[in-house]
Amino acid sequence: MTDPDIRAALLDAAAAHVPFDGWSAASFDAAARDAxxxxxxxxxxxxxxxxxxxxxxxxxxxxxxxxxxxxxxxxAMRFRDRIATAVRFRLEATPDREMVRRGVALFALPQHVADGTRAIWNTCDLIWTALGDSSDDINWYTKRATLSGVYSSTVLYWLGDDSTDHRATWGFLDRRIDDVMQFEKLKARARDNKLLSTVLAGPLAVLGRVRAPKKGARDDLPGHWRDQT
Incomplete structure (x- = not known):
């Protein structure tokens, strides 16, 4: 089997153990054995x-x-509805909520917080990219940071939601996105306000120099795993 095949087999095998033993050494060893x-x-x-x-x-x-x-x-959707749909698709891509719950517990540990934060950021980056985001300035960061907050809070709500077809979760998600849209409107008003725009001219000039990271990270550096298939 190729590396992707082996990874997939291990992940499939882990599904039988993680809900009971968490993302632990016991689950890892059992998955390898079963696969x-x-x-x-x-x-x-x-x-x-x-x-x-x-x-x-x-x-x-x-x-x-x-x-x-x-x-x-x-x-045909409004942009805010496209974002809601993407988040919903991501949650519906998860076959077992208990595995997510166990993941939340794992990445809440101090030594793994950075990994969990990066995983959520990557999810939100994929959503924005799939929806056609072309920003290359500070907005690249604020969009992903804001969506990370919406996504994280929605996941936590979803984990405790027992409503039919998770309707309560989708309502919660819509409210969080509405809150973000209200914030964006306030930002637009601030930019249009002559007094505020004058006061914030310095900070905005600095932020205006921020650029999104370049695409295509190098793969020839130490520690990079590169498939040979």
């Missing part, structure tokens, strides 16, 4: 064990969301 993958190979693919496996599982959900967005015609 028939040698421990050394499993560690080569997931050097930090269950942590890297959990991140790979999250990334697989991101991929499902992007694929569904690419297959869906969103042109």
């Amino acid at each position: 028939g993958v040698a421990p050394g190979v499993a560690r080569a693919l997931f050097p930090r064990g269950a942590v890297d496996m959990a991140l790979a599982w999250h990334a697989a959900g991101d991929a499902k969301m992007v694929a569904r967005l690419e297959e869906t015609d969103l042109s």
Whole structure:
């Protein structure tokens, strides 16, 4: 099997153990055993064990969301509804809420907070990119930071939602996006206000120099895993 095949087999096998043992060494070892993958190979693919496996599982959900967005015609929707749809697609790409709950617990640990934050940021970056965002200034960052807050709070609400078809979650999501839209309107009014625009001229000039990161990170640096297939 190729590396992607082995990763997929390990993630599939983990689904039987994570809901009970969390994203732990026990789940990692059991997944490798059930998938028939040698421990050394499993560690080569997931050097930090269950942590890297959990991140790979999250990334697989991101991929499902992007694929569904690419297959869906969103042109007739308002932009705020496109964002809501993307977040909903991401949650619906998750087959087991208990695995998400276990992931939230894992990435709440101090040593893994940075990994969890990066995973959420990447999800939101994929959403904005899929929706055609072309910003290359400070807005690139603020869009993803704002959506990260909306996404994170919606996930936590969704984990405790027992309403039919998660209707309460979708209502919560709509309200959070409405809050963001109100904030964007306030920002626009501030820019149009002559007094405020004069007071903020200095800070805005500095922020105006901020640029989005360049695409295409180098893959020839130490520590980079590159598939040979």
